Amino acid sequence: MNGLLSSFKRESAYGSKKAVAHISLLALGSTFELVSKYSKELKKEIADWQEGIVLLLGVLPNGPAMSVKKENGAIRFLGMGMRDADLKVLFKNIDSAMMVLTGMMGSHTAFAQFRAIVYGNLGVGMQMSRALNIVQKFLLPSFMLNKTFKRPPEFSSEDMWIKAKVMAALTPKMISGALR
């Protein structure tokens, strides 16, 4: 009985973590698309990306995962799920993914601690990492950014306006995502 109970608890905890990671990745993908339309900083960062490139961020062994594509100079969120991509950044396990996706750990720390692996060109991986940092700037609260970034990001008045637009657009998506 105890064995069954602890097994149930373990599976339930893993399931909860996967659900949180799923919603976090959904938020990240949606924000990536939105911010790429408004932020000059992100537009500049992705300017050199090859048109049509597909990037995937996910969790081993079976997801969740989200992917984005560069289209017409901006980012399109392709949705959730594992798929072929030009570059894949994969967390080795759900706990490592949780730390980064919930803002407890910066992406540079995750790489430094070998918590994520890259399939594909590592130079493109660096570009993706910088772009995700810009996206996180609009997604995470300042106290988290100050804690996890090497150098806390600066916000212009335009950035504050973009952040407000992101929050307004994201909230209903997250609620419906969480309800699903």
Place this chain on the structure above:
Amino acid sequence: MIPEYYEFFCSVKIISGKKALSNLPYEMGLLGAKKAMIITDQGVVGAGLMEYVKSAFEGATQEISVIFDQTPIDSSVKVVNELAVLYRGKECDCIIAVGGGSCLDTAKGVNIVISEGNDDLMVFQGMDRLAATPKPFIAIPTTAGTGSEVTAAAVIADTERGVKMPFISHKIFPQVAILDPRMTLTMPPRITAATGMDALTHAIEAYYDLQKNPISDSFALTAIRLVNKYLISAVKNGSDEQARLAMANAALCAGIAFSNSMVGIVHGLAHATGGCCHVPHGVANSIYLPWGMEYNLEKRHEIIAELAPYFGVTAGSDARTAASGVIRAVRDMRRELNDICKLPLTLKDAGVDETKLELIAKNSLNDGSMTYNPEEVTYEDALAVLKKAWDKE
């Protein structure tokens, strides 16, 4: 201080010392190998070093099946793929790399393609993509700098696209590294100086980078101690076997350290400078090292100050002063090497055109090393460091 998390790995058997090369057939036997493919270059052949390797096989049941001595200065995917075909055609069962970083990285690439049963290295770009058990692989370095004989990375160029790509996996280590002092005796003074500064850069960056850990620290400190004691002797008197062996060990220890702790802004800039302006890696590292240390001084002065005794700097009570003393000592070492063998002190001395600085800054940001640098590096930051390093010592 113990980091909240770290990983450390080094699986290489190290054989170091007088006539160590003589063990080569025996080590092949332990690995179950009989027919070796040797990957080397014209520099090694011209210096007569292959004779030591060939003589080690006298009377042995193991044999050299084929010698490839045309490894280019920058190892390339094309050469790797061609060598994989040659290895299979000659029915070899072991790879032996004899040379500097390019030969060793080429051999690592060949081992990836052969072991994975593929015919194109490009398929394996990235980190931890290898699944197969690697073939027997023995590394015999002839320079004392890269530490490639004990690192989990190979940097191989795609010459068609003009880019250098890192391949990183714990499966690409050689099983054995042989350090024989005879193999580095012929290195000219300036190359000895540049490769020695490369080793010092590996050790110092590994010691203060984000992924420093107690095990890599011990290797980094050993390397720093050996470089401080023996580099000048090895440059001044190339036939000093003790200094040569000590520097080979310094490079190896620094390699183990940075393969686990990684490197930072100095390497990010050096890789980009090599790509744009073909400045040798050790020369570029030597130029950038004090600037990189200064760049990280605010966040890492307490850690850099721990190196003070290794550089003969009186630590005192103020960490920032001690750390500045260490940086000054590094500059003094570079000046001494410049006096002895004209090792360049600035990018200008190394032949870098000032108009290239913006391109170097831009490319450096895509180098993985920047991830592990303690301080954030933006384009503007990188350019500011480059402008200083261009004409200031």
